[in-house]
Amino acid sequence: MTTSVDRDALSARYHRFAVREASGRSPLYEQLTLGVSQDAEVLGLIASLPQPKQQPNLLLAAYRHLFGVPASYSEFRQALVDRFDAVRAIMLDRSTQTNEPGRCAVLLPVLSGLPQPLALLEVGASAGLCLFPDRYGYDYPSRSLRPPAQDQPHPVFPCRAGADVELPDRLPQIVWRAGLDLNPLDAGDPDEAAWLETLVWPEQQGRRDRLRLALDTVAEERPRIVEGDLLGPKFEALCRQAPQDATLVVFHTAVLAYVPSHDDRMRFATLVSSLADVWICNEAPGVMPHFGVSPAEAPAQGAFLLSVNAQAAAWTDPHGAWIEPVGH
Ligand SMILES: C[S@@+](CC[C@H](N)C(=O)[O-])C[C@H]1O[C@@H](n2cnc3c(N)ncnc32)[C@H](O)[C@@H]1O
Structure with missing residues (x-):
């Protein structure tokens, strides 16, 4: 009642x-x-x-x-x-598992600057579209990046960037990738792909077109996405499977808002800090208050805070359309 x-x-x-x-x-x-x-x-x-x-x-x-x-x-x-x-x-x-590959445009400045090669582990991966930043193209204000020639078309993500953002000059070299999700989706399943397309808002046709291209790219790749909770034993097990000679990057975008307990989010922060070489958190600023940046400082309503190893680095558009350094 x-x-x-x-x-x-x-x-x-x-x-x-x-x-x-x-x-x-x-x-x-x-x-x-x-x-x-x-x-x-x-x-x-x-x-x-x-x-x-x-x-x-x-x-x-x-x-x-x-x-x-x-x-x-x-x-x-x-x-x-x-x-x-x-x-x-x-x-x-069903649930709102919106998978936005455009978020790769704001992860790329961090990923490309790390010691290569990379092992990527995405927590809350949905269909795993953000696990393929090396297969997409990017148009930043003063620089464009394209993946090596592929048989099939790839999406190109436009991303505005503040003058102080160090833009990537190469795509990352990724030698291992895996995802973890409570409910992994399959980009190659027509019904699950159609649901992901429906989650894109009606007027955002460009976003939907890019999502379609990313779904086609990832469907071919069949990424490994393990069913499990980010606080469960499978997270640690996956971290341990990454190759030792690659930089292990654990990242998540638009996931921690689905973990309602503050204590659970702090537990995850402690765990990931102990397991990953690099931890990238791209989330609403309120979910990790101990990073010391208030949502009131965001340059736009609804902006995400991108942090690297618990240090606030940049404000980002929730769908990856722009990135601005923190404090500018
Ligand atoms: C909004 S989607 C974001 C997907 C992807 N990270 C992106 O940015 O496009 C959030 C995803 O997190 C997953 N998720 C939520 N809580 C989780 C948890 N406790 N452990 C693992 N995955 C979780 C959901 O199933 C969903 O697929």
């Missing part, structure tokens, strides 16, 4: 999503989530789901998976009210 307190909190959550996350990025999602925040009947339906499944992004993707892109809030709410059982089933079955 849901209470008016649940519905008020949910209304505030959808309103926050509209004004903080969707505004300026997706006019449609802004309109839909503002509509939900003021719609008692729809809030009641969403409130009947378990709390972690009430996420705006999950609702919007489940809707689009079933019915496509709605033209208006009234079309959206009508289908939700009429077919909520179907929407609910998708929301219970």
Whole structure:
């Protein structure tokens, strides 16, 4: 049974999503989530789901998976009210595992500057698209990088960079790679790939096109992604399997927000520091408060903080569209 307190909190959550996350990025999602925040009947339906499944992004993707892109809030709410059982089933079955290969553009300045070759271990890898920074192209303001000639087209990620960012002049040399995820996805599975495409917001066609190319690239590679929790024994076991003569880089982007307990995140920080040669954390700034950088210092709402071995290095766009050094 849901209470008016649940519905008020949910209304505030959808309103926050509209004004903080969707505004300026997706006019449609802004309109839909503002509509939900003021719609008692729809809030009641969403409130009947378990709390972690009430996420705006999950609702919007489940809707689009079933019915496509709605033209208006009234079309959206009508289908939700009429077919909520179907929407609910998708929301219970799937999760927001958005895999954004564009994030490689903000990891690259760090990766390319490390002693090569690299062994890459991504925690919270989803389908593993960020495990292939060496297979994509990049357009920075004053420099472009392209992978060696490949049979199939590769995505090229545009990334704005502040003048003080040391841009990479080469792609990293990666000799080993593996991922860990609670629910690994397969880039070569049409249904899982379609879900990942649906998680890209409607107006972001360029992002969707680049995602499609990255999915095709990674489907060929069949990366090893082990099912497991970042705090479980498989993490340490994977670290131990990396070749000794490569720099072991453990990284994660957009993952720790899914680890709700502060103590668990601190435990992970301690563990990863003891196992990795280099630990790259590209996350919302609030998830690792002990890095000493306040979210209020971010140059843009929703920016991620990129840290290397627990030292704050740069602010980054959550989808990898720009990078700015911390303190500028
Ligand atoms: C938003 S996706 C980000 C995927 C990828 N890192 C990227 O940036 O494109 C978050 C991923 O973290 C995974 N995840 C969440 N909590 C986890 C945990 N405790 N252990 C392992 N993986 C986890 C989810 O299953 C999901 O695939």
